[in-house]
Amino acid sequence: MSGLVNASVTVAVVAIVIVRQFRARAIDTDRRWWLLPVILAVVALRHPGILDAHHRTESAVLLAVEVLIGLATGAGWAWTTRVWTASDGVVWTKSTKASAIVWLVGIALRVGVFALGAAFGVHQDSSALMLGLAGTLLVRAGILAWRAQSLGSASDPAPAYGDDMRSAWKERV
Numbered sequence: 001m002s003g004l005v006n007a008s009v010t011v012a013v014v015a016i017v018i019v020r021q022f023r024a025r026a027i028d029t030d031r032r033w034w035l036l037p038v039i040l041a042v043v044a045l046r047h048p049g050i051l052d053a054h055h056r057t058e059s060a061v062l063l064a065v066e067v068l069i070g071l072a073t074g075a076g077w078a079w080t081t082r083v084w085t086a087s088d089g090v091v092w093t094k095s096t097k098a099s100a101i102v103w104l105v106g107i108a109l110r111v112g113v114f115a116l117g118a119a120f121g122v123h124q125d126s127s128a129l130m131l132g133l134a135g136t137l138l139v140r141a142g143i144l145a146w147r148a149q150s151l152g153s154a155s156d157p158a159p160a161y162g163d164d165m166r167s168a169w170k171e172r173v
Contacts, residue, residue: 007126010133013040017137018103021081021095033145037138044130052123062117063128066110070132073106074139081140083147091148106136 013036044050052059080098085091110132117124 004126007129009040009043010126010130013133013137021077021099024092024094026090027093027144027148033141034138037134037141040130040134040137044127044134047125047127049123049125050127050131055120055122058117058120058122059124062113062122062124063131065113066128066132067135069106069109069113070135071139073102073109074136075143076102076106077136078140078143078147081144083144083151085151091151093144093148 050063077095077099080096080102082094082096083091110129114124
């Protein structure tokens with residue numbers, strides 16, 4: 001796939017994810033929560049230009065930093081998401097304002113990595129961004145599935161970092 005197609009897929013996935021994260025959503029811990037991140041990672045890794053041929057070491061370091069930022073963003077996003085069990089036993093999630101801050105910090109760090117690479121003349125492919133996004137989604141989904149399973153049948157929301165819980169209400173769906 002070309003870089004433009006990879007970038008378009010990444011932007012589309014990010015837009016869908018960001019829009020959906022601030023609405024209360026039921027989650028199913030039995031479904032294949034890992035499938036979308038694995039597909040994104042496979043698409044990213046299929047592209048031969050993920051590492052710069054002229055700057056392999058620097059490119060690999062930037063790729064590793066991108067993936068680490070993605071993993072940290074996913075963990076931060078998952079831990080700032082409100083999780084609760086409704087009276088019917090369905091587990092719900094909704095991101096908080098702190099989740100938005102996690103996203104903004106993650107985006108700023110990614111821009112910084114890209115700028116650093118550009119300053120050193122390292123070509124950075126959109127596949128690196130897609131691989132970082134796959135890591136973000138995989139860690140977030142895994143932590144949320146774990147948090148949802150650990151709730152049991154309690155109807156009180158599990159605390160989310162940065163969430164004062166005064167406005168903990170369930171949106172109509």
